[in-house]
Amino acid sequence: MSDQRNILWVDDEIDLLRPHIKLLQAKGYGVETVTNGEDAIALVGQQPFDLIFLDESMVGMGGLETLAEIKDIDANLPVVMVTKNEAESVMEEAIGRRISDYLTKPVNPTQILLVCKKFLDGKKIKADYAQQDYIREFNQLAMKLMGPMEWKEWAELYARLAEWELEFDRHHNIGLEQTLGDQKRDANGEFSKYVEENYRDWLAMEKDDPERPTLSPDIIDRYVVPKLKEDSGPVFFFVVDCMRLDQWMAMEELLGEYFTINRDYYFGILPTATTYARNSIFAGLFPSEIEKHYPDLWTGDGKDDDHSQNKYEKELLDKLLERRRISLRSGVRYVKIIDTDFGRKIESEILDYAQSQMVAVVVNAVDMMAHSRSDYPILKEIAPDESAYRSLTKSWFTHSSLYGMLRTLAAEVPNARIILTTDHGAVRCLRGSKALGDRETSTNLRYKYGRNVKVDEKHAFYVKDPADFKLPKRGPAIEYVIAKEDYYFVYPTDYHYYLNHYRDSFQHGGISMEEMILPIAELKAR
Template structure:
């Protein structure tokens, strides 16, 4: 019989447990039996075991004292505490010292076996269950793709793909993750066709369109604003839907989600276009028309998002909400973030506090520039993990927790997402052509037609037209646009980095969430 695991059982009445130990051995477990904590610690210095079964009430070195020393020697070793005492403080001490499970005496053999299986087989069982469930849903997803989904259908399909991506991330099934990634790639191929066919119509006739960036504030934010109710609108740049779902369990400690939705980011899925559109409540072409001094095209000098507060106040006036006490805060570095955290209580005097937070966008760009971040965020799972780690320890989350008990409302959203690029495509332009890897605009652009959605007339996409011969192109799926000069160097440098500006589910379908204090 194959050994299931190495078990160390420590109990001062070990002789009375011989039948239980024999039961475990018959189930394939190797069991070492010891009668005191001192011997257990000596053994653990010399030998690897998989689980410790530890009696709480022992003379000499108690179970809790033994537990503390075990964790010093082997911090990750699972320990099951077995106790006669149901006293709450003992359980709190044991849980605080990171026990994996606990059992109350008298224990029967099947209780012990169940606990061991939960510890040893938990991940495998979760993986198997997830794999079976995904296999069952695989055909449903395939059918949904085949049924020409509309914009609501694409949102639902993307939600399901993200759900399975997060579930697969909890298990170690590389094969099924590959199947899922292939299905996601197929979905992005069809999504590109869908956007290519419909986007110009959305811009021309808003009745046919989903909720887009320039209507987000009027439709999702404004109806929830009222005098005397402190509301925080938090716009985290480049926050994808899977990022939101990964940080949701953290933020749910302090806030209750009352509405979760997705909306479509405008093209190009880049900050200067999408975020200005959110705050102005206008398409980029209209912003240029009504704010010619404030709008900057890609090829012009100066910051491209310097007038968001001006655009916001103009939109509030247009929506007859300019009577609200409003404050706009932009966070572009850690010093800004600390100032906001220290002064967050002052924001409770506002009806609306807008916080624009640039961390995730900086992370994706820094990841391209820094080798260490390329290592840390080399794939979807690690990139998501990095975003979660940032959020959990961020001044933003600490600030929100500080005021969570004050009966506030938080509206969390983003301007666009990002996609991991893998496939290069050659593109040629003149000196004024933009450098972005997922979209370009300029004169005399030459490109592979099959790799992009092109707008020879930018007005059809609701975009400014810097000069008579300007055109916009948007890369599809996981493509990144490279110039022929030094081609191989740039292909190797940018492949597998996270970029935005083009057309993919990850870039275009993004979260907008409403939360209330618990």
């Protein structure tokens, strides 16, 4: 099979373009020529072409009419309009009829060659440069991992790795996916050590200490409260449960048309689970502080159901604003979107919500997607790896009520102050680790609490005294163990069944970049 790319050039003055055609042939392109639209349509129906140059003004069938017929035969065939006519109406009609590009005569050889490179070789050229750029940057990232890093440097390094993952998603079979995956695994190993060495100290530091990362309890104080004090428009605070940085980056690509986006980073608290992290965000307090100051609002009754332990987020937020002496004219409006129908209802009412000073919206779809993947084979088939998981998230977001709400706010409420973040991420678990405990020990796969919980210390971070880590005690002699990197805990009973069942599942609660280094974005309507 020939690798030659074939071009059809349609122009009733084709003889004047012979120098351009010879240049393209010299560059290895095959070029067929015709002088009218009828012959062009017939030829497109008979043989495949990779690109068409089409004159707009020809005797007989005109360029726009020819374009419509060609698109009926092959809607994906790129067609470049070449014309002397610079009228805006002609350009708009060509765009409306799905023209791929537009050149005005006289065209020079460089223009023609550039268009060919763009449409015929663009993907390969971009992939080659991406490959070269990553190889160049690989050593820089590896050197960073060998030295000490502060929390902001860790956030920047993880963001860079995530950006490379998205770049590789755009180029199939670039050949370096395994190398990037190995580098991320190495980074997670070093990151786990970094967190283990520093996490306890962060909790003892003042909020404004530069060595302390922004943590879950700091989010509303740092990003939401100042905007409420400005009182220059409604403040929307969106929390997308279980959204990783790479997933947010994929979603950002769709939002750039409507918003200017300022992305920042923060570290989720441990365990990176909804019960702890999201309650902490809304309360502006660590879990042990919530339990101490608002025992009626901390439902830490030992159940592992995250949703049952996050029933009082609005009340915790009200208490936080009360402590900050922020009085809202109509109070906080809070909604939690768990199912599609309710999400559509809120989307249809979002302009009504915009009459309030503050609206808090929790979106559970991404978390449900992560947990369902290990239980439904069809989801694992749709998203067999992290690249496909990002694609699935982007597809969900494209059709989601969240996307609809954001677009409506951009168009109808341009003064809305929008903060969007997550409570924790999720890591793809590939390595099991045996865990021992009594029947009262929790069942979570990435962290456990109980008496005498035993796991391999190389795979876990031990929390002997929960008070030191601002965690609820949950009873006498209770300890926490938190999985590191991509390990997940499995009990000895039916060990091999559960080892295989949960291998290659997305879980959260542990220490990894994907779970802890989280995006927080401010969106301003364009």
